[in-house]
Amino acid sequence: MTAIDRGTDRVGLVAVVGTGTMGQGIAQVALAAGHPVRLYDAAPGRASRAADAIADRLGRLVAKERLTAADRDTALGRLTPVADLADLAGAELVVEAILEELDAKQQLFTALESVVSDGCLLATNTSSLSVTAVAGVLRRPGRLLGLHFFNPAPLMPLVEVVRGAATDEAAADRAQATVAAWGKTPVRCADTPGFIVNxxxxxxxxxxxxxxxxxxxxxxxxxxxxxxxxxxxxxxxxxxxxxxxxxxxxxxxxxxxxxxxxxxxxxxxxxxxxxxxxxxxxxxGHGWYDHSEGAGRPAPHTAEPCEPPGKVALHGDLGPAQGLVGLIEAAGIPVTREPVGTAGIPVTGETIGAHLALPDGTRLSLADGTTATDDPFAASVRFDLALDYRTATRVALAASTAAPEESLRSAVGLFQALGKEVSVVQDVPGMVVARTVAMLVDFAEDAAARGVASPEDIDTAMLTGVNYPRGPLAWGRALGVRWVCDTLRNLHHTCPTGRYAPSQALIRRAAADGKLL
Known part of the structure; x- marks a missing residue:
């Protein structure tokens, strides 16, 4: 039987082509899982130097007591750098990690087809190229797929298993089983630009x-x-x-x-x-920040201490920010609850949204894709979204152009009384966190609807691949998909370029959620 035909059995000999940081990391992962590994690089001597670098990394693990010396020696005994592509003939899985150029990858896999058996799995670690295009020149494109590891490969758990248009289902199943046997978290995705995470x-x-x-x-x-x-x-x-x-x-x-x-x-x-x-x-040594020796990191803008208001009035339900009410009361600031109807009275053609009112009448409301200056009231302050207002240590505020300085200082003092640092930012639609999270939720809903990956794999990928605090689809459910959709509609109204237009998938989800209320 060929390697592909054996269903979910693990592969034997693994070959890694390309011995940069990613290639070395993938080889180390395969070694740790017990495979014999062969390293190949077109540049003379690079494979041997990569084997030495892997040995050094394993040695550091021994020094940290994360690996025994015996296990290191056994693993290194299975590692073989080779100088000729023909030396990969016995491989059952070849993972390519060379430069991100389509022609180079196509030439490599074309050459590999004349070396390895027909049952050998071929995998590209590309992060941005089309897996379908890489496989398009092959005699047997069905055995090629994407295995997108994240850097550093030995530490990062996520691997995107990318099925190209011609990839055989059996090949994808086998690759997924192999990655899982390596202790990684595989997620399946279609061959679309950026896959899931990117x-x-x-x-x-x-x-x-x-x-x-x-x-x-x-x-x-x-x-x-x-x-x-x-x-x-x-x-x-x-x-x-x-x-x-x-x-x-x-x-x-x-x-x-x-x-x-x-x-x-x-x-x-x-x-x-x-x-x-x-x-x-x-x-x-320099990017957004100065990383030269001795350079310090600039501090974020943080407002000076201000006096909190003596009381606030709650108008309506603050939605994703409703948890603030209990925090304000716990801080000893009285909260009066006005009749719900007063939060929805038409005012010059507009509707007063849910908000907190300061004693002078200034309205504090959650960022919703409009600006504080858009508020029908002259004195208005927006506060940004938080993952969890109980544990958040900083909140951003933005004031309308007509808001008195004293009103802004009172709003700052309110959040400081809750134990938060406050950053006052310019008044723009969606502020910072709200617009970012709304877009992430929309992108995730759109990707799921287009079949890029399952909803479960999308959230898993974003949690394990880029360490997001919450999967974007779960985040959308927690916030309320209608709030996300309304926020994006407001942003789109202000910036009608299409950038913020909610996807049809999000609109459908918001409509469905509305029917459940």
């Missing part, structure tokens, strides 16, 4: 960069708001400095071009200029 994660970067271009706040403040209010492990500016601005921008541009310049995926001009200037992040 498709759905685009707004996390794009909305922060757009906010920077709109002069909403500086990178340090935007990062802090998304971390400390949104619950993300790293902010987009610090994260792209770590990834490499050139790498992140190239993925964004690749997805945008592959989707025929869909405005939802438009790259950032500010990031493009950063890349053009050679400021690629930590690896060059």
């Amino acid at each position: 498709r759905i994660a685009r707004p996390f970067y794009a909305e922060a960069f757009r906010a920077y271009e709109e002069r909403v706040a500086d990178p340090a403040t935007l990062d802090a708001v998304l971390r400390e209010s949104g619950g993300f492990r790293m902010g987009p500016f610090e994260l792209t400095d770590l990834i490499g601005q050139d790498v992140n921008e190239a993925v964004t541009r690749s997805v945008w071009e592959a989707l025929f310049h869909d405005p939802k995926f438009t790259p950032s001009l500010a990031q493009r200029q950063l890349v053009a200037s050679g400021r690629h992040g930590r690896k060059t």
Whole structure:
């Protein structure tokens, strides 16, 4: 029987072609799972140097007592660097991790077809190219699929198992079983631009960069708001400095071009200029931040201490922010509850939404895709969305142009009384966290509806691949899909380019949720 025909049995000999950081990491994963591994690189001597680097990493694991010396020696005994592609003849799985160029990958796999058996699985680790296109030149395209590991491969649990248009179901099943046997978390996805993670994660970067271009706040403040209010492990500016601005921008541009310049995926001009200037992040010593020796990280803008209001009035249900009411009362600030009807009276053709009212009448309301200045009342302050207002340590506020300074200071004092740092930002639609999360939910709903992956695999991918605090589909359910849809509709009204237009999948979901109420 061939390797593919054996169903879900694990493969035997694994070959890794391309011995950069990712290739070395994949080889280490296969070694740890007990496979004999052969390393090949077209550049003379690179495979041997990669084997030495893997040995060094395993040695460090021994020093940290995460691996025994005997297990290290056994693993290294299964590792063989080779100088000729023909030496991969016995492989049952070949994983390619060479440069991201379609022609180079096609040439490699064409050459491999004349070396390996017909039952050998062929996998590309591409993060941005079409798996279907890579396989398109092969005699047997059904055995090629994508195995997209995340860097560093030995530590990151997620692997996207990408089925191209011609990939055999048996090949995908076998690859998924193998990855699972390696202790990884495989998710199945279709061959679409960006797969799951690099498709759905685009707004996390794009909305922060757009906010920077709109002069909403500086990178340090935007990062802090998304971390400390949104619950993300790293902010987009610090994260792209770590990834490499050139790498992140190239993925964004690749997805945008592959989707025929869909405005939802438009790259950032500010990031493009950063890349053009050679400021690629930590690896060059400068990106959004200065990473040179001795350089300090700029602090986020944080408001000075202010007096809280003596009381507030609640008008209606604050929806995703309703939890603030209990926090305010726990802080010793009385909350009076006005009749629900007063939160919905028409005022000059507008409707007063749910809000908190300060003693002077200033309205505090959750970011909803409009600006504080759009409020029919002159004095208005928006507060940003939080993953959980109980645990959030920072909240962003934005005041309407007509709001008195004293009103803003009272709003700042209110959130400070809840134990939060406060960042005052420019008044723009959707603020920072609200617009970012709304877009992430929309992208996830759209991807699920288009068959990119199952809803379960989408949330798993975003949780394990980029460490989001909550899967975007689960996040949408927690917020209320109608709130997400309304927020995007408001953003689209302000910026009618198509960037914020809610997807048909989100509109249908919001309509269905409405019928259940």
